[in-house]
Amino acid sequence: xxxxxxxxxxxIRVAAExxxxxxxxxxxxxxxLTRGLGRSYGDASLPPAxxxxxxxxxxxxxxxxxxxxxxxxxxxxxxxxxxINRVFLPRGWASPVSPGTQFVTVGGMVAADVHGKNxxxxxxxxxxxxxxxxxxxxxxxxxxxxxxxxxxxxxxxxGMGLTGHILEVRFAMERIPSPWIWQEVRQIASLETMLxxxxxxGVRWPFTVAxxxxxxxxxxxxxxxxxxxxxxxxxEARHPFRPVTRRRRVPVDVPEFVLNxxxxxxxxxxxxxxxxxxxxxVHPETFFYPLDTLADWNxxxxxxxxxxxxxxxxxxxxxxxxxxxxxxxxxxxxxxYLCVFxxxxxxxxxxISFPAPGFTVAMDLPNRPPHTQVxxxxxxxxxxxxxxxxxxxxxxxxxxxxxxxxxxxxAAFNEARRRWDPEGRLRSALSVRLMGDRP
Amino acid sequence: xxxxxxxATRGMGRSIARILAQRGERIHLLGIGPEDLERSxxxxxxxxxxxxxxxxxxxxxxxSGFAPALDAADQALGGFDTxxxxxxxxxxxxxxxxxxxxxxxxxxxxxxxxxxxxxEVRRRLLARGGGRLCVFSSVAGDRGRKPVILYGAxxxxxxxxxxxxxxxxxxxxLRVLCVKPGFxxxxxxxxxxxxxxxxxxxxxxxxxxxxxxxxxxxxxxPPPWRYxxxxxxxxxxxxxxxxxx
Numbered sequence: 067x068x069x070x071x072x073x074x075x076x077x078i079r080v081a082a083e084x085x086x087x088x089x090x091x092x093x094x095x096x097x098x099l100t101r102g103l104g105r106s107y108g109d110a111s112l113p114p115a116x117x118x119x120x121x122x123x124x125x126x127x128x129x130x131x132x133x134x135x136x137x138x139x140x141x142x143x144x145x146x147x148x149x150i151n152r153v154f155l156p157r158g159w160a161s162p163v164s165p166g167t168q169f170v171t172v173g174g175m176v177a178a179d180v181h182g183k184n185x186x187x188x189x190x191x192x193x194x195x196x197x198x199x200x201x202x203x204x205x206x207x208x209x210x211x212x213x214x215x216x217x218x219x220x221x222x223x224x225g226m227g228l229t230g231h232i233l234e235v236r237f238a239m240e241r242i243p244s245p246w247i248w249q250e251v252r253q254i255a256s257l258e259t260m261l262x263x264x265x266x267x268g269v270r271w272p273f274t275v276a277x278x279x280x281x282x283x284x285x286x287x288x289x290x291x292x293x294x295x296x297x298x299x300x301x302e303a304r305h306p307f308r309p310v311t312r313r314r315r316v317p318v319d320v321p322e323f324v325l326n327x328x329x330x331x332x333x334x335x336x337x338x339x340x341x342x343x344x345x346x347x348v349h350p351e352t353f354f355y356p357l358d359t360l361a362d363w364n365x366x367x368x369x370x371x372x373x374x375x376x377x378x379x380x381x382x383x384x385x386x387x388x389x390x391x392x393x394x395x396x397x398x399x400x401x402x403y404l405c406v407f408x409x410x411x412x413x414x415x416x417x418i419s420f421p422a423p424g425f426t427v428a429m430d431l432p433n434r435p436p437h438t439q440v441x442x443x444x445x446x447x448x449x450x451x452x453x454x455x456x457x458x459x460x461x462x463x464x465x466x467x468x469x470x471x472x473x474x475x476x477a478a479f480n481e482a483r484r485r486w487d488p489e490g491r492l493r494s495a496l497s498v499r500l501m502g503d504r505p
Numbered sequence: 506x507x508x509x510x511x512x513a514t515r516g517m518g519r520s521i522a523r524i525l526a527q528r529g530e531r532i533h534l535l536g537i538g539p540e541d542l543e544r545s546x547x548x549x550x551x552x553x554x555x556x557x558x559x560x561x562x563x564x565x566x567x568x569s570g571f572a573p574a575l576d577a578a579d580q581a582l583g584g585f586d587t588x589x590x591x592x593x594x595x596x597x598x599x600x601x602x603x604x605x606x607x608x609x610x611x612x613x614x615x616x617x618x619x620x621x622x623x624x625e626v627r628r629r630l631l632a633r634g635g636g637r638l639c640v641f642s643s644v645a646g647d648r649g650r651k652p653v654i655l656y657g658a659x660x661x662x663x664x665x666x667x668x669x670x671x672x673x674x675x676x677x678x679l680r681v682l683c684v685k686p687g688f689x690x691x692x693x694x695x696x697x698x699x700x701x702x703x704x705x706x707x708x709x710x711x712x713x714x715x716x717x718x719x720x721x722x723x724x725x726x727p728p729p730w731r732y733x734x735x736x737x738x739x740x741x742x743x744x745x746x747x748x749x750x
Contacts, residue, residue, distance in 0.1 A: 067697070086695045087692040088514070088515045089692075125515075125691070125692055128544055128545065129547075129551040130548065130551070139551075142544075152527075153551075153552060153553075
């Protein structure tokens with residue numbers, strides 16, 4: 067059945083035949099791409115707009131083995147992080163890396179080489195992956211590890227699903243003292259202070275992230291909330307531990323006038339005020355995935371959807387460059403409703419992984435053509451000038467010439483893809499837009 | 506609980522099995538495809554079902570295998586007290602109308618053989634003073650409807666059978682739960698356009714397990730389907746002839 071599918075931002079929509087079955091190995095046979103829970107924002111999980119078949123992995127959700135002595139967990143690629151948290155947090159194990167939502171599949175976490183609040187210490191998810199089973203474009207099943215078929219392995223980690231369909235994954239879980247999080251939150255008045263404190267606190271804390279208010283006017287622009295956390299000790303843990311089961315839904319596409327800069331300015335001011343320095347034990351789901359409490363929150367942005375722009379500004383750049391970036395954001399024709407800031411540690415090991423040492427910024431902007439394209443172009447020109455790059459899992463508007471200039475690694479990545487897929491069968495709307503694939 | 510699950514490698518059966526496994530219940534799987542059964546067994550063990558989770562191959566189209574398979578399950582579990590039957594065939598009405606052989610297979614599997622399987626279970630459970638039998642029927646059996654005439658007929662017959670079982674054997678300790686799912690987004694319905702109130706397998710499974718725990722006899726899932734079917738059951742014939750639902 068052909069139906070319209072889109073990424074989480076709901077900006078790009080494609081009519082495609084999406085096949086979903088417990089038997090992922092079967093439905094990937096003639097698919098050009100596999101998608102999971104569709105949480106990439108732009109067109110990374112969409113097939114090119116020509117009615118091609120895309121496989122959906124979400125029903126391939128079995129846990130195949132867990133070795134409690136090493137912490138290694140083997141799963142089918144459609145298992146969600148939510149499922150893993152349900153089962154393993156109460157037992158004292160956690161995923162080594164948690165992105166901002168738990169409604170992602172493990173296959174998607176590998177394909178996007180996702181990062182989390184602990185990136186400055188633990189790197190991205192790919193670092194913790196031990197083994198992959200793939201269906202290659204030829205139809206063959208292949209296995210790879212960081213040591214065997216390492217070329218295929220590192221092209222697949224962060225490879226946006228373009229090297230083969232990820233069928234099974236083995237990765238190392240982290241032992242945790244309790245499922246709870248000890249959190250400390252503090253207000254910060256200016257961007258400069260936020261930048262230095264984020265770095266400093268990263269030495270003490272495994273989890274750090276900053277929320278930045280880019281709607282506030284005048285000297286309040288850039289006021290931030292710094293959030294630091296660590297797994298709570300047994301003595302600090304609350305009992306009993308229960309997963310969050312109540313989630314509010316957004317039943318309809320909210321009209322666009324509802325989510326407006328004035329309202330969000332008020333919300334941000336309120337949020338900033340409530341975060342006036344607090345410390346204590348919080349639930350891991352509220353700590354790692356604050357937005358998950360509102361299911362389908364993307365509908366808040368209305369029919370035309372929204373974009374999330376995420377880039378990295380390399381560590382080699384002076385702080386003044388980061389501040390320059392925020393000046394640019396201020397002058398954009400679109401309001402930034404939500405902005406999250408984080409320092410990256412070591413680069414991702416994948417051939418085309420996003421993370422690089424430096425600062426990363428993620429911003430939600432409503433989609434208002436033609437301003438959307440203008441805004442992304444201007445941000446990309448800046449990122450290009452400082453030697454940074456954009457995160458493909460978020461991207462919907464980057465121009466191919468910008469992407470090629472940002473990504474000196476693209477040639478090597480495309481070469482690896484051709485090696486495993488000489489006919490160029492595997493492709494997505496994103497790879498057609500940015501990597502020169504045939505539609 | 507010592508549960509025998511028939512058809513739990515996929516769909517709503519898989520979701521139910523996973524919930525029971527997380528509660529630490531003992532499980533024995535029945536179904537087709539050794540590799541698939543093996544993978545599901547490992548999954549249930551990782552989730553928390555006592556090891557080893559064992560399985561026995563059984564084909565819904567071959568009723569002669571039912572008794573031996575149930576004996577094997579009985580032995581492996583040391584006497585089961587719960588059976589959940591989710592296995593069934595599905596076919597769209599258009600596809601079944603022109604394919605007598607396929608229609609015959611579906612009619613046999615979903616009605617005759619499902620009832621024969623339940624009869625085997627009933628005898629065993631009654632012999633040990635009762636137990637729970639949970640069987641997946643469907644809202645499709647509540648009214649003769651254009652898109653599901655043959656499939657709905659098997660489910661209508663099955664619902665009646667389960668109702669009768671409950672009436673006759675409730676006093677002897679047999680708890681029969683007839684589950685009537687509406688549209689649920691599983692692999693079985695993957696090619697169909699989801700109507701309003703389409704459910705997720707995990708959510709449906711939670712409700713079924715709760716109903717099983719409470720000893721209920723009938724449950725519609727997701728819940729709004731109960732009221733939708735109440736209306737559909739009372740629509741006059743001239744309306745049913747006109748609408749495509």
